[in-house]
Amino acid sequence: MEKFAFERPFIKRLSSGMPSKFGMKTKIEPITVIDDNLVKDLINKYGSPVFVLSEKTIRKTFQGAKRAFTTRYPKVQFAWSYKTNYLDAVCRVFHQEGVWAEVVSGFEYEKAVRNNVSGDHIIFNGPDKSKDDLKKAILNDSPIHIDHFDELYCIIDIAEESDKIPKVAIRVNMDTGIYPQWDRFGFNYENGEAWDALNRIMLSGKLDLIGLHTHIGTFILSSDAYRQAAAKLADLAVGLERKYGHVVKYIDLGGGFASKSNLKGAYLPGTDTAPSFDEYADAITSSLINSQIKPENLPTLILETGRALIDDAGYLLGTVLANKRLADGRRSTILDIGVNILFTSFWYDHSIIPAQPFSEHTEETAIYGPLCMNIDVLREAIDFPPLIKGDHVVINRVGAYNMTQWMQFITMRPNVIIIDGNNKPFIIRNKESVETIISQEKIPPHLQ
């Protein structure tokens, strides 16, 4: 006789009157398949945990974003924010789609060059650019977005010694009605610092001012903030044309679009609160088109969207290591996925979804990672079905920032695979081994 599937027995107290803090029960379907590949097979072949990226989702999300902007504005260019996910395979998917590179360090710049991005398509942002980095960028005609006056003077110095004219933009910070106001990067709009920087660039005669840039923050849930940002950059562009007769080639609104992940402490899920690409596009493009910029001088609109383009394409697959009861009787489940590889769990309440069918019974469960550290908590309390040791789980929307901010701590970083357009999986980053780690270490003679 064939036996029935076994589920861990459990009981929970029913309470009436007071609403549950989880609100209405939402039906969650297990994720058993990703792009035609069974989760079970992926784990068997590539180990657990394992990051999985869907190339189809990356391309589809990008096409959606591109359509939202290009149907509203004549000249649009996306630049891939390397820090969001700089695995070469991921960058190359974007570059194949015609996306430039946006880098914030010499290391990222080098990666973009190795990914065959031509110099004039690598936007160099960030406060940390060494003199050597700047020289290389100037030689390659890369747009340099100046962050502070020390950098501005360094570029003028380099320009005086070479026959190349550096192509520059300034990064502008501003009040767009949101909190926090990011004022640590670039030059401030309201107090006149941005104009100070523009005047110095224009009067130096050594630099080619090709653009204006801002990046107002991260995970911005208000599209109106972008409307204000675009209006303020447009105002600077109009001023430059009036004062110097100089027309900038582009306005770069940076990134910061929210993904559909759930921010910790948020009342509603990200799927309900994150503006769509259309909402962002409408705010930005209408602001530029309605500005005082002359139609013939309309600049290219550059977008450095990272998170919103890649988050949905990433999955992290893992396995239940154990179940245990906490002192207050609550259930806890330990996964082989820790905060060391799921860095975004510090600010997101990630959805953790079983990878096999489960019953409709759920109980309040704390989900922990495998680290012997108290901070290794993926979810403090989640309504979760009773999984047993060896069951698999899928955490979705992990494509952004995890594969760059992860750390080698206690355990090693796992395989990363991408599933291509034909549903074929490929390893794009090998899991680390003890050798990977100790190859960087040295033992002094007296300790050998």
Added chain:
Amino acid sequence: MVQDLNIFIPAKFKRKDMKLKKNIAVSESGFIFDPSTGESFSMNNIGTEIVEYLKQDKSFEEIKKSMLEKYEVDSTSFEKYYYDFINSLQQLKLIVDE
């Protein structure tokens, strides 16, 4: 194997006098009502089945035998989850020492 494991089972679980509260009502769908406190609880299918056996005063060994015959579970795993479940029943004060 099971014999070995028994060594680690706290004495309170080995006692024969561990019983479900007499007056609780259990429905087939896994709903429990405790008239002495007015509280109600819900269980999954396996939990319901175990409670039914407990009501019939079946011993752990008897319950295990029936469950292993019916379900895709090994003896060690069942034992682990069984005692965890009993622990839950105790926490919810549905088990009494007689």
